[in-house]
């Protein structure tokens with residue numbers, strides 16, 4: 384009996400202790416005017432619930448506290464906005480103290496001159512330089528012809544094979560970007576560079592603890608190797624005869640000394656930005672497009688018709704050009720519908736540089752804001768029958784793409800500069816896939832939706848030549 388009393392007393396004490404710790408943590412972050420919500424445990428906050436329940440956690444909190452609520456996620460006090468109007472306001476008002484607020488590990492490892500780490504006039508000049516490398520006019524004249532060549536080669540020997548689309552689309556996203564950056568050297572240094580870059584990626588989403596064995600430490604070491612390789616590449620290029628190279632690195636080196644006055648550090652961080660920003664976004668969109676097209680044969684047929692009509696106008700090996708890209712209206716709709724339904728980007732992060740008033744609430748200086756975009760992707764007013772894969776909706780309403788609440792590529796001064804390049808890459812991938820092959824799923828493989836869209840065991844299909 385005494386033993387039982389002891390257990391009950393310990394339990395009661397434990398519960399009381401937890402209750403006081405939770406209350407203390409709430410008290411720590413209570414300020415006048417801060418939105419309602421809960422802060423969870425000290426240090427960990429509600430990260431566990433957020434990662435485990437994902438969208439359901441967001442819906443639960445929204446039902447209890449409204450469309451703007453506070454929480455503590457990924458090591459920082461945070462205000463979550465699920466309000467479409469407010470989300471747009473936040474993205475359009477960086478100058479009011481709402482700057483990008485990505486995790487410390489990401490900023491440290493991507494570099495201090497990385498676009499997400501800079502604001503104001505520095506951001507404008509880094510962004511303009513980036514647009515001169517990946518903006519629409521460059522895609523049209525310089526990038527598309529090479530992309531066509533590399534994509535055709537990339538998809539050339541899939542016949543009769545079982546292909547892991549997840550792995551292949553990752554390879555494709557990285558290889559295509561790398562070839563655009565350093566075309567000539569891409570084959571000789573690709574494997575070792577990719578290996579370092581993968582370690583580097585793990586470090587960008589880690590707790591910023593720089594001790595041997597941590598992902599953060601590993602990420603830093605890999606950054607040093609990535610920087611070393613790029614520095615050697617730049618030195619080699621500087622020693623070469625002018626006009627030998629014509630890729631992004633050549634343009635960066637030339638513009639670096641002329642128009643933009645870029646330092647070597649700027650150039651390295653620009654290259655890392657291009658590789659990093661267009662990696663997961665591109666591969667996930669391409670993988671999910673293959674998945675949705677497989678599951679919706681009517682859409683696949685319409686897409687095939689569009690691409691065969693293009694091939695019919697061309698000689699057998701003739702590359703696709705800008706006019707072909709412009710004629711891919713259904714393909715563009717498939718890309719937008721895939722981004723929406725799969726919610727490739729769940730949200731973007733901002734950080735306040737001063738106390739900011741939002742919808743009558745105060746967001747204290749230094750807090751993060753999670754501009755949560757997922758909910759709006761399933762809003763039945765904007766997208767009737769939102770859970771249906773319906774690319775035709777983007778054609779029936781041509782203004783949908785530019786609707787104020789469609790933030791699939793972000794908005795305001797941080798609108799994705801790689802938007803058109805990204806669409807062109809997925810479209811070129813789909814072009815060679817659907818005009819060369821048909822495919823069947825192996826089946827039974829899981830797809831996770833949150834916090835990232837991914838197939839934990841891969842997404843395998845059997846591929847056959849048409």
Ligand code: HEM
Pocket residue numbers: 483498499510513517656657660661662664665668722727728731732790791792793794796797798799800801802804805806
């Ligand atoms: C389907 C593919 C893509 C999607 C869905 C996508 C989405 C986005 C979104 C939502 C943002 C806004 C982030 C924020 O506000 O914090 C963004 C920014 C950015 N994206 Fe993309 N992106 C894609 C492809 C690419 C590609 C291929 C590149 C390569 C150049 C790229 C480069 C960037 C950069 C550099 C930024 C930061 C812009 C700034 O801070 O001014 N993206 N992207």
